[in-house]
Amino acid sequence: MCPSSLSASTARPDIAESLAEAIFSGRYAPGDLIPRELDLCETFGVSRSTVRSVLQNLVSAGLLVRISGQGTRVRELTQWHxxxxxxxxxxxxxAEPNPRFQREIYAFRVAVEPFVAFLAASAATATDLLAIEQAYDGMARSLETPDHCWEGRSHDDYDVAFHEAIFAATHNVVWTQLSHVLRPTITVLVQRTNQSADELADSMERHRQVMEAIRLRQPERARACALAVLERTGQDLGIDTDPASMPALDPVFSHWQGDPS
Structure with a gap:
């Protein structure tokens, strides 16, 4: 595979990285105690002041809480920043090994991205359409190569760029900024899917329909097509995509009852 700009650093993990990996992978679940300061000092061969500094950084990120007389626990997912x-x-x-985390991210994308596609279909400029089309073209061309890589970028990179371009096409400062925050959340789902050739072809067709709906300035169709893309993602991840399973999202799902084409 070609190296992806989204891949993790190859540098040796430090204390923060090791603890973050354990938390996000689910090895330390919310409510669990992490190792004591002295144990971390021994494991990593560092001073107690270094360990305390690292733990404080994780506390400030919302991942940990330090409780006097008890130790340091992982906070609930809703408290993470x-x-x-x-x-x-x-x-x-x-985040891959944590099924709950995948479901939370997926539900968030289902709630947000169809509406963003709706806005993009109303506001996209020629420059925006070019960015969306170039990302789609990169996705398509990468699939024609043995390693799913084209011009030094992976299919996953182009997939993320496709969604980012749609957020940018809203010309809304909040949504545009949010796309940068969403990049890792999109990556969590994009990189975790293991699709066959037929599934990839189906996913590409769904992406194309989103692009066409935005190009033709059809907001309702763009919303429905964006939801259809996410349904494909949910299927590939083994996540239940039945609208009844997400009651809070029923108003969004109601637009997907018919053929999005």
Whole structure:
């Protein structure tokens, strides 16, 4: 495979990286105690002040809470600071083995991306359409190569770029900024799918329909097609995509009852 710009650093993990990996992978679940300071000092061969500094950084990121007389525990998922660049980077690197985390990310994307596609279909400029088309073309061309790589970028890279370009096409400062936060969350789902040739072809066709709906300025169709893309992602990840399983998202899912084409 070609090296991806989204891959984790090859540098030796430090204390923060090791603890983040253990937390995001689910080895330390919310409520679990992490090793004591002295144990971390011995494991990593560092001073107690170094360990305390690392733990404080993880506390400030919302991952840990220090309780007097008890130790340091992992906080509930809802307390993690998902807008913190450190947290989103760790999420992209390490979140795969945690099914709950995948479901949470997937539900968030289902709630957000169809509406963003709706806005993009109303606001996209020629420059925006070119960016979307170039990302789609990169996805298609990468699939024609044995290693799914084209011009030094992987299929996953182009897939993420496709979604980012749609966020940018809204010309809304909040959504545009949010796309950078969403990049790791998109990556968590994109890189974890293991698709056959037929499944990839189906996914590509669904992406194409989103692109065409935006190009033709058809907001409702763009919304429905974006949801169809996510349904494909859910199937590939083994996540239940039945609208009844996500009652809070029923208004969004209601637009996907017919053929999005």
């Amino acid at each position: 998902m807008l913190d660049p450190r947290v989103t980077e760790w999420m992209a690197r390490y």
